[in-house]
Amino acid sequence: MVENKRTPLYDEHVRLNAKIIDFHGWDMPLQYTKILDEHMAVRRHVGMFDVSHMGDIIVEGKDAASFLDRILPTKISQLKIGDAAYSAFLNNDGNIIDDTIVYRLSLDKFFFVPNASMIDIIFNWVKENSTGFDVRITNVSDDIACIAIQGPESDKVMADLGISYPGQFKFSLQNSSMALKTNSITNSKQLIISGTGYTGENGIEILCSSEDAVGVWRSALESIKRHSGLPCGLGSRDTLRMEKGMLLSGTDFHGDRNPHECAISFIVNNDTEFIGKNSLTKGKQVFRGFIIDGKIIPRSGNTVHNGNITIGTITSGTLSPILEKSIALGFIDREYSKPGTNVTIRIRDRYLPAEVSRPKMVP
């Protein structure tokens, strides 16, 4: 049996008594205390997450910008230095292999963050498609750690850490009072501070050398505790993203849905010939939220109905701690996708009434 991978913060999680679970071959913290408490800490105050399992792949060279325009549906060549953009890798059928965030470091150097379970697949996909482009592609995932600070009071933690907010979907390289090692993304002894996250709250993600992870984590934890915050595991990361209708790679899609079906058409803004472009259709179904009056939770694979007709499928579900109702995400035929439409969801032997919503169910 292959041993599970661990982030440089694994021992910190164990020290904090985290419940460790297997997440796509990684030993990761599911929760430190209670998922619901960690969820509310992020919504009301601030929370911190170890997301070092996510990948980091550098694309550099003379053709880096035009290559990324070829391999992504988003016009990456128009990003300014210091900007980040949400995008997705499409297969030749136009369906999403994985979603990602791309960062522009300089005119001819970028890096992007694939999901943990997709690092090897995406690295190979990008390499395979790079023939004819003057680019160098490097997987530095093991060298880089990432700690997310999320919540309305994340600015207080930034102040404690001497970090300034770079702006939403922007990033900056910042010096720290800590003696830092050189990180292999920028080859500088600085933190990469990114105005991104996966909770729908204000916040940042701090990228640094894996060797600095424990130092950054401990400083952030000390600050978090001062501001009624909590370290948070993957459990609350999942419930937080569901309330905000954010897609989860490998759960909501697995190479079978295109950006229009996933309700992220905004990423398709590229006039050049990108991979999958000619296969892109509007799609019969679209990604939506479902709000259920009660606490029976739809789960992946449950079906959505209008009378006797099956009109959709659930891909994620949980109890929303904010709405105190069950919520779900999934795909529904476009003709029933208008927010406010009443449908039923089959859960075990029951048909429960549900209301269609935009994916973002908590404002």
Added chain:
Amino acid sequence: MTKIPENLRYTKTHEWFAEESGVVTVGISDYAQSQLTDIVYIDLPAVGSKKKAGETLLTIESVKSAEDVFSPVDGEVIQVNSKLSDSPEEVNKDCYANWMVKIRKTGKFVDSMDAAQYRKFIGE
């Protein structure tokens, strides 16, 4: 260490039960509640429903997943712990005080373990 009281029987599907005068009280083990994480809803069965040993008795919803609880015995549901409808999180706090269902036994039990066997079963 997982709490496993000596006076109860345990199933491979992590229910605990105790029989007294033909009435079997059923709950879930400490191991089960810990695996489930935060319990948010317990879909209790109707009083009067008949269950076969090993058949789904009720379903527990946690933020993470839905898990079935199986009947340890053939019988009829004579009482449910309706307090758990409003406060299912009590099961996370004390899974042995917060029983779920009482069943009047009419037939056989599933295979079960004593506390020591069960501790070994969960790998402790």
